[in-house]
Amino acid sequence: MTSLDATTDAARRPFPGRRARFGDLILQGTAGIAAVGALVLVGLIVWKIASGARPALHAFGLPFVWHVVWNPVHGREAYGAGSFLFGTAVTSIGALLLATPIALGVALFLSELAPGWIRGPVTALVETLAAIPSVVIGLWGILVLAPILRDHVDPALHSTIGFIPLFGPSSYGSNVFTGIVVLTIMILPIIASISRELFLTVPQELKEGALGLGVTRWEMVRGVVFPYAGGGVAAAMILGFGRAVGEAIAVALVLGDGLGIHLNLFDTGQTLGGKIALNYQGSGSGLETSSLIYLALILLVFSILVNLLAQLIVRRAARRKGLAA
Amino acid sequence: MSEMKGESVSSTIEAAVRVETKRQPLPPRERLQQVFDIRDLTAIYGSKPALKDVSMEVYKNLVTAVIGPSGCGKSTFIRCLNRMNDLVPSFRQTGTIRYHGQDISGRDVDPVAVRRTIGMVFQRPNPFPKSIHDNVAWGLKVLGMKDNLSDRVERALTQAALWDEVKDRLKASALSLSGGQQQRLCIARAIAVEPDVVLMDEPASALDPIATQAIEQLLHELKGQYSFVIVTHNMQQAARVADMTAFFSISRGEEGERWGELIEYDATEKIFTAPSDRRTEDYVTGRFG
Amino acid sequence: MSAVELSPLHRPQDRLRRRRVFNRGMEALAWLAAAIAVFFLGVVVWSVAQRGWSQLNLDFLTKSQVQFEPAVPQGLANAFAGSLVLVGLATAMALPFGILIAVYVNEFAPRPIRSAIGLTLDVLAGVPAIVIGFFVYGLIVVAHGQSAYAGAFALAVIMLPFVYRATVEVLALVPNSLREAGLGVGAPRWRTTLGIVLPQTIGGVLTGTTLAVARVAGETAPLLFTCSLAPNGIHWNPSGAIQSVPVAVFELSDSAEPSDHARAWAAALVLILFILVASLTARWLATRSKRKIMRAGR
Ligand SMILES: Nc1ncnc2c1ncn2[C@@H]1O[C@H](COP(=O)(O)OP(=O)(O)OP(=O)(O)O)[C@@H](O)[C@H]1O
Ligand SMILES: [Mg+2]
Numbered sequence: 001m002t003s004l005d006a007t008t009d010a011a012r013r014p015f016p017g018r019r020a021r022f023g024d025l026i027l028q029g030t031a032g033i034a035a036v037g038a039l040v041l042v043g044l045i046v047w048k049i050a051s052g053a054r055p056a057l058h059a060f061g062l063p064f065v066w067h068v069v070w071n072p073v074h075g076r077e078a079y080g081a082g083s084f085l086f087g088t089a090v091t092s093i094g095a096l097l098l099a100t101p102i103a104l105g106v107a108l109f110l111s112e113l114a115p116g117w118i119r120g121p122v123t124a125l126v127e128t129l130a131a132i133p134s135v136v137i138g139l140w141g142i143l144v145l146a147p148i149l150r151d152h153v154d155p156a157l158h159s160t161i162g163f164i165p166l167f168g169p170s171s172y173g174s175n176v177f178t179g180i181v182v183l184t185i186m187i188l189p190i191i192a193s194i195s196r197e198l199f200l201t202v203p204q205e206l207k208e209g210a211l212g213l214g215v216t217r218w219e220m221v222r223g224v225v226f227p228y229a230g231g232g233v234a235a236a237m238i239l240g241f242g243r244a245v246g247e248a249i250a251v252a253l254v255l256g257d258g259l260g261i262h263l264n265l266f267d268t269g270q271t272l273g274g275k276i277a278l279n280y281q282g283s284g285s286g287l288e289t290s291s292l293i294y295l296a297l298i299l300l301v302f303s304i305l306v307n308l309l310a311q312l313i314v315r316r317a318a319r320r321k322g323l324a325a
Numbered sequence: 326m327s328e329m330k331g332e333s334v335s336s337t338i339e340a341a342v343r344v345e346t347k348r349q350p351l352p353p354r355e356r357l358q359q360v361f362d363i364r365d366l367t368a369i370y371g372s373k374p375a376l377k378d379v380s381m382e383v384y385k386n387l388v389t390a391v392i393g394p395s396g397c398g399k400s401t402f403i404r405c406l407n408r409m410n411d412l413v414p415s416f417r418q419t420g421t422i423r424y425h426g427q428d429i430s431g432r433d434v435d436p437v438a439v440r441r442t443i444g445m446v447f448q449r450p451n452p453f454p455k456s457i458h459d460n461v462a463w464g465l466k467v468l469g470m471k472d473n474l475s476d477r478v479e480r481a482l483t484q485a486a487l488w489d490e491v492k493d494r495l496k497a498s499a500l501s502l503s504g505g506q507q508q509r510l511c512i513a514r515a516i517a518v519e520p521d522v523v524l525m526d527e528p529a530s531a532l533d534p535i536a537t538q539a540i541e542q543l544l545h546e547l548k549g550q551y552s553f554v555i556v557t558h559n560m561q562q563a564a565r566v567a568d569m570t571a572f573f574s575i576s577r578g579e580e581g582e583r584w585g586e587l588i589e590y591d592a593t594e595k596i597f598t599a600p601s602d603r604r605t606e607d608y609v610t611g612r613f614g
Numbered sequence: 615m616s617a618v619e620l621s622p623l624h625r626p627q628d629r630l631r632r633r634r635v636f637n638r639g640m641e642a643l644a645w646l647a648a649a650i651a652v653f654f655l656g657v658v659v660w661s662v663a664q665r666g667w668s669q670l671n672l673d674f675l676t677k678s679q680v681q682f683e684p685a686v687p688q689g690l691a692n693a694f695a696g697s698l699v700l701v702g703l704a705t706a707m708a709l710p711f712g713i714l715i716a717v718y719v720n721e722f723a724p725r726p727i728r729s730a731i732g733l734t735l736d737v738l739a740g741v742p743a744i745v746i747g748f749f750v751y752g753l754i755v756v757a758h759g760q761s762a763y764a765g766a767f768a769l770a771v772i773m774l775p776f777v778y779r780a781t782v783e784v785l786a787l788v789p790n791s792l793r794e795a796g797l798g799v800g801a802p803r804w805r806t807t808l809g810i811v812l813p814q815t816i817g818g819v820l821t822g823t824t825l826a827v828a829r830v831a832g833e834t835a836p837l838l839f840t841c842s843l844a845p846n847g848i849h850w851n852p853s854g855a856i857q858s859v860p861v862a863v864f865e866l867s868d869s870a871e872p873s874d875h876a877r878a879w880a881a882a883l884v885l886i887l888f889i890l891v892a893s894l895t896a897r898w899l900a901t902r903s904k905r906k907i908m909r910a911g912r
Contacts, residue, residue: 027804031718035731038715038778041771042734048752049745105647113644116414122648129655131889133832135860136662136882139867143875144661185654192651205451208409209511213464213518214441214628216637223463224453239740246742249834249860253867273744273835280838296748300741307740311733425622438623438630469627521622 231317398585505536712777765841780822817903
């Protein structure tokens with residue numbers, strides 16, 4: 001009787017005796033310290049980056065963010081993020097615009113259309129594409145893609161739809177357009193694989209409910225699959241966008257390190273991450289280093305906002321679906 | 326043995342059948358208009374036959390019930406009638422299903438056109454995660470029936486005996502409705518697009534008795550306009566709502582393989598009071614096993 | 615009167631033909647999208663394999679880089695050694711840390727703290743690698759100079775969310791009956807956690823770690839400011855800067871020398887092969903460990 005009581009009691013209460021309680025405290029303590037460590041780590045990242053950027057913040061203030069200048073010449077030093085912010089925005093938005101429809105197509109193909117025997121291999125391929133390191137994509141971008149675009153695609157686009165200012169004259173293979181293509185290849189598999197998983201969570205009953213009315217597969221996708229998975233797809237796009245914005249290595253190699261704001265996609269440019277990466281062998285002055293860290297601060301703040309937004313969307317969508325279940 | 330037939334039928338079912346048959350006698354089968362003419366239908370998942378050699382007709386403006394033990398292929402059968410099984414990759418079928426004389430099981434027939442004319446209501450209510458109004462209106466819009474949209478929505482909801490309950494909250498989410506209301510919404514959604522036949526796969530199995538009664542009532546009222554094929558595992562329900570009843574059962578082969586077969590198909594009254602097959606009798610009297 | 619109009623299925627107001635064509639068009643676009651994705655993967659992998667394969671010889675694997683001496687036969691042995699040290703150190707740092715966080719979150723933490731830590735690590739996973747590199751630069755390199763320790767620490771920060779998430783996911787799969795069984799025989803909670811619950815997660819943690827290793831083995835950005843200015847030759851001592859494969863690819867691809875490009879391709883091929891093997895291993899581990907947990911649950 002008593003022994004039975006003791007066991008059920010132990011199962012209910014985590015701390016059966018004094019000795020055991022000591023061991024529990026140690027485990028819970030170390031694990032808790034590790035967890036606090038994670039919070040501290042993120043705080044430390046924010047603090048270190050912010051304090052590294054302080055000299056530049058003092059010197060240039062908030063206008064740094066939009067000033068289009070990067071002049072390390074001693075005595076006339078002046079720095080601003082405007083050009084790189086612009087380059088980041090153009091390449092990331094361009095990549096998002098190109099990658100999203102293709103990624104959604106891939107996800108639909110893998111979740112709705114593909115015959116069974118294609119499904120597995122193509123899914124694995126898409127995930128492999130996601131795992132290729134950015135430096136390899138960058139290498140491929142500068143040595144293979146850039147020359148092809150420069151010799152064939154850029155001139156063709158310029159001569160056919162050159163009346164649109166985006167497709168101006170081209171001269172270098174390393175330009176904004178190449179950066180967009182490289183980033184597209186990098187974020188496409190991210191958006192595609194998340195969307196595929198989301199589409200697979202749409203209940204078969206809902207799809208049959210739609211198809212039973214006599215609508216086509218595409219109408220079913222538009223009417224049922226997209227609305228059901230919409231929030232998650234938006235979050236996936238935001239994550240892909242965040243990844244494109246934060247990418248440094250691949251774009252540093254293919255953008256041609258230009259300065260200035262221009263509409264021509266076939267001209268050189270630079271992004272925040274690319275600018276930082278190219279200065280890894282040391283910069284001219286403390287102020288330039290601090291300005292580079294200021295660029296990193298902009299990236300950091302943006303990435304945190306983007307991630308919180310994506311989490312918010314995911315959680316809201318999950319709650320709405322919880323209501324449905 | 327055969328003299329005992331009448332007595333062995335459980336009294337509730339008998340009562341239900343009597344109520345049913347009081348209304349009007351079924352005209353002779355030759356005088357009924359055929360909707361489906363099914364010949365030698367065999368349905369196979371992978372290499373496993375789920376249904377073998379089913380031949381029967383479905384008649385216009387009647388309620389046809391499909392009953393039988395679990396796994397005998399009832400769902401498989403009615404999902405063949407509107408090509409829903411096309412969604413199952415391993416599914417194959419042989420035999421013919423003529424709908425008003427046209428074979429609809431061929432590769433050249435577009436399943437979308439089939440499902441549009443032959444609608445379906447499912448076992449579990451599956452409203453779209455949209456508003457009540459949009460659940461009904463969506464199919465109408467996609468199918469190009471956009472004229473008098475709100476009239477059509479109202480008419481469908483009225484026919485499904487749901488209008489009075491939801492007319493003040495058409496914008497509310499369909500998921501806020503009760504299970505029975507959701508199922509009636511799914512019926513409204515199906516009949517809004519003016520199908521010819523409505524297939525129902527155990528439409529009341531997830532519902533309480535009152536909601537079930539509402540749906541049975543609705544079948545009575547709507548069968549003048551549509552033809553219904555309803556799968557049910559509830560024999561009283563079949564006895565109450567159906568004019569014709571098909572009894573399916575599981576047959577076992579020598580090597581232990583199992584498949585579904587149509588055992589008997591007749592007027593509901595006959596199936597429940599004077600079945601001609603032993604297996605039917607065992608089943609409707611609860612001696613199945 | 616055509617045969618179509620005689621069909622009992624025909625409903626003129628449906629505009630079915632138009633909708634069918636549209637549907638076909640959208641389906642074709644989805645096929646096209648899949649073809650594009652597969653094509654790009656094929657092209658990237660093919661370019662790397664084709665250009666890198668011919669360079670993959672013994673010299674490449676055993677000799678190290680000698681800068682500014684294009685005539686000398688060179689390899690990337692120093693980078694391979696360096697990557698080994700960096701990734702090994704990073705794993706040694708991130709693995710225990712990540713597992714402990716996961717244990718705390720899944721076994722001890724009250725709900726609000728649980729989601730706060732989860733959110734923090736999600737945010738950390740989204741911080742750009744180049745920013746992490748700069749962070750470690752400010753934290754360590756400014757005071758102590760570049761070193762493999764600094765580089766490994768940066769890589770560990772990137773690995774941490776991966777390890778954490780993998781562990782938390784398998785911990786959540788461990789059935790409560792197992793915990794109750796442990797506590798039920800009178801074992802204290804810490805023993806139950808370390809002796810019964812955690813061993814169940816080994817497969818899942820290994821999967822997550824393998825994926826994380828595959829990921830950071832190709833990371834360049836966090837190393838640029840922390841561990842990139844390496845002297846010639848093979849070095850194993852982590853207190854100095856050492857060369858690594860991704861940084862080598864980055865430097866070589868920015869060079870004008872064709873022989874440098876050739877070695878960049880070969881190094882890229884090695885990276886891709888490594889990542890392929892790692893992902894396949896992870897997949898294999900994942901299916902195995904899932905089966906094991908399922909069995910334990912019964
Ligand atoms: N998608 C499928 N893939 C493979 N086999 C299936 C599939 N659907 C049904 N079956 C098999 O076909 C047989 C008939 O199933 P069906 O669902 O038609 O039976 P049922 O009479 O509707 O049963 P219940 O009363 O349980 O709904 C069963 O043996 C079932 O396992
Ligand atoms: Mg069924």
